[in-house]
Amino acid sequence: MPADVRRSAKRSPALSASTVKRVATRMLAELGLADAELSVLLTDDATIHRLNREWRQHDKPTDVLAFPIDERAGRAAHQRKTGGRDVVLGDVVISLDTAERQARSRKRELLDEVRFLLAHGLLHLIGFDHGAPREKQEMVALTRRLVRAAGAPSPPRRAARGTAER
Numbered sequence: 001m002p003a004d005v006r007r008s009a010k011r012s013p014a015l016s017a018s019t020v021k022r023v024a025t026r027m028l029a030e031l032g033l034a035d036a037e038l039s040v041l042l043t044d045d046a047t048i049h050r051l052n053r054e055w056r057q058h059d060k061p062t063d064v065l066a067f068p069i070d071e072r073a074g075r076a077a078h079q080r081k082t083g084g085r086d087v088v089l090g091d092v093v094i095s096l097d098t099a100e101r102q103a104r105s106r107k108r109e110l111l112d113e114v115r116f117l118l119a120h121g122l123l124h125l126i127g128f129d130h131g132a133p134r135e136k137q138e139m140v141a142l143t144r145r146l147v148r149a150a151g152a153p154s155p156p157r158r159a160a161r162g163t164a165e166r
Contacts, residue, residue, distance in 0.1 A: 002028055002035055002084075009044040012096035013110055017042060023115050023150045027122055028084065030149035033077055036084025038125070039091040040118065048095040063098040064117040066124035067091040074126035092121035119146035 003024035005017040020040060028034050045061040052058045052065060068074065068090040077084045094117050096110070103113035120143055130136035 002033075003038045003040065005040040005042065007042040008047065009042055009096050012042075012044045013100040015042060015096060015110055015114060019111065020114060020118065023111075023118060024122070026150040027119060027146045030146055031078050031084075031122070031126070032081030033074070033084035033087065033089070033126075036074065036077060036087040036089050038089045038122065041091065041093045042096055042114075043093060045095050045097040048093055048098070051093060061095055061098055063095055063102060064121045065093045066121040067093070068125045068127070071125065071127035075128075078126050089122070089125040092118060092125065094118065094121070115147055115150050116143065119143045119150070122146065 003021050005021040005024060007015075007017045020042060024038055024040055025034075028036055028038060048063075048065060049059075049061040052060065052062050055065070055067070069088045070090075073087050074084075074089045077087045094114055096114070099113045099117060100110050103110045106113070120139075123139055123142055123146070128135070128139045128142065130139045
């Protein structure tokens with residue numbers, strides 16, 4: 001089961017786990033990781049706030065968190081385009097509450113925002129980062145590629161700045 005998507009956000013905006021699973025599956029295929037295992041949790045602000053405080057020492061909700069199992073294995077499988085067999089990438093956690101607020105502010109649909117956040121989190125799982133300008137440029141380009149591969153137009157340039165924490 002390459003992508004396992006679960007929803008644990010009863011009062012959060014409606015978005016089905018099966019829709020996000022289709023998006024994740026397309027992104028994994030685009031990265032050459034069609035057989036890699038990925039876990040995605042669609043949750044609410046309270047849950048992501050707790051995780052952000054516990055794992056990153058940031059006492060606030062965020063839009064996306066990525067918890068890699070082995071960044072080097074994921075990056076190596078991606079670079080070799082092996083299909084990702086026997087690679088467990090890790091977990092991406094997305095707050096549907098924050099995603100909805102961001103989507104409204106950017107005048108786009110919730111699914112478009114979640115698609116962007118999933119691409120961003122997935123790239124973190126395989127070792128990409130955006131700390132340095134060159135790294136950020138590469139990550140933004142790959143994020144756009146994944147968003148397009150998953151069936152949507154690229155996010156606007158301004159959407160790539162200052163959002164989606166690791």
